[in-house]
Amino acid sequence: MEKRKPLTTARLKKMKQAGEPITFVTAYDYPSAKLAEEAGIDVILVGDSLGNVVLGYDSTLPVTLDDIVYHTRAVVRGAASTFIVADMPFMSYHGSIDHTLQGVARLMQEGHAKAVKLEGGAEIAHTVEAITNAGVPVVGHIGLTPQAVHQIGGYLIQGKSSEQAQKLLADAKALEQAGAFAIVLELVTEELAAWISKELTIPTIGIGAGASCDGQVLVFHDLLQYGSAPAPRKFVKVYANVGETIRSGIAQYVQEVKARSFPGPEHSFHMDDEVAAYLYGDKE
Ligand SMILES: Nc1nc(=O)c2c([nH]1)NC[C@@H]1CN(c3ccc(C(=O)N[C@@H](CCC(=O)O)C(=O)O)cc3)CN21
Ligand SMILES: CC(C)C(=O)C(=O)O
Numbered sequence: 001m002e003k004r005k006p007l008t009t010a011r012l013k014k015m016k017q018a019g020e021p022i023t024f025v026t027a028y029d030y031p032s033a034k035l036a037e038e039a040g041i042d043v044i045l046v047g048d049s050l051g052n053v054v055l056g057y058d059s060t061l062p063v064t065l066d067d068i069v070y071h072t073r074a075v076v077r078g079a080a081s082t083f084i085v086a087d088m089p090f091m092s093y094h095g096s097i098d099h100t101l102q103g104v105a106r107l108m109q110e111g112h113a114k115a116v117k118l119e120g121g122a123e124i125a126h127t128v129e130a131i132t133n134a135g136v137p138v139v140g141h142i143g144l145t146p147q148a149v150h151q152i153g154g155y156l157i158q159g160k161s162s163e164q165a166q167k168l169l170a171d172a173k174a175l176e177q178a179g180a181f182a183i184v185l186e187l188v189t190e191e192l193a194a195w196i197s198k199e200l201t202i203p204t205i206g207i208g209a210g211a212s213c214d215g216q217v218l219v220f221h222d223l224l225q226y227g228s229a230p231a232p233r234k235f236v237k238v239y240a241n242v243g244e245t246i247r248s249g250i251a252q253y254v255q256e257v258k259a260r261s262f263p264g265p266e267h268s269f270h271m272d273d274e275v276a277a278y279l280y281g282d283k284e
Pocket of ligand 1: 048049052053060144146155156157187219221222233234235
């Protein structure tokens with residue numbers, strides 16, 4: 001495969017200016033990251049959707065900083081040439097700035113991420129600014145912010161009214177002003193995403209936000225139907241059915257072991273004939 005130039009935050013801004021779509025996908029371990037890199041993805045996000053799709057929780061709230069560090073390390077080993085963003089988990093950036101920066105430091109120094117992502121708008125702009133001032137690139141995330149699911153009252157589309165839409169635009173601008181180099185727009189209308197994308201100089205990365213965003217992001221397990229993810233949501237397109245491939249592969253293995261057709265002679269190791277003959281008592 002052709003070697004690509006390493007991606008930078010400056011290059012992402014140029015891609016927006018040039019109208020070149022930016023591709024993000026989540027990944028959480030070595031093989032998924034390696035495959036994403038080989039497939040030519042621009043950016044890998046070690047999202048806290050980890051909690052849902054890999055750890056089996058029913059929300060992202062139980063995910064810890066340790067979880068993200070551990071998985072980010074594995075992703076970096078699998079995709080050493082890809083720009084990797086690590087999610088700041090629930091409650092890891094709402095205490096003191098010192099506490100927040102300690103968490104950011106762990107994601108960068110132990111996880112080897114190149115950037116971090118935080119959910120929230122104008123109310124966290126000062127935090128985004130402090131992280132940026134420490135030399136760490138930040139991705140914002142507005143619209144549906146799953147860490148606030150209990151406040152929002154569900155995984156609902158955001159920004160449908162004109163007041164909400166104006167607030168989300170103001171949030172996006174506050175994040176840009178605070179130094180964010182990209183903003184994820186999650187589950188907002190296509191119209192609002194188009195408006196925000198036009199008003200910002202930094203790229204917008206949409207998930208359930210329509211085609212006018214500067215880039216797109218999907219959860220690995222959703223687009224590949226890998227594992228126990230529920231029926232695909234409206235904003236997901238299924239590109240492969242890895243879960244079915246895995247299930248049928250294991251089912252065939254089970255069936256062949258039960259039938260004693262695996263392992264076959266070609267999978268087995270053998271002694272020299274004389275040694276075998278000796279052991280079987282054919283000693284004369
Ligand atoms: N597997 C997975 N994929 C994701 O995209 C994802 C996660 N997990 N976990 C963290 C958040 C939660 N997300 C979600 C979860 C549910 C809906 C959902 O059910 N949406 C409805 C629309 C709701 C409405 O009409 O307002 C849908 O049908 O798409 C959307 C995003 C996105 N993120
Ligand atoms: C869905 C994406 C944007 C995310 O935040 C995650 O994977 O946690």
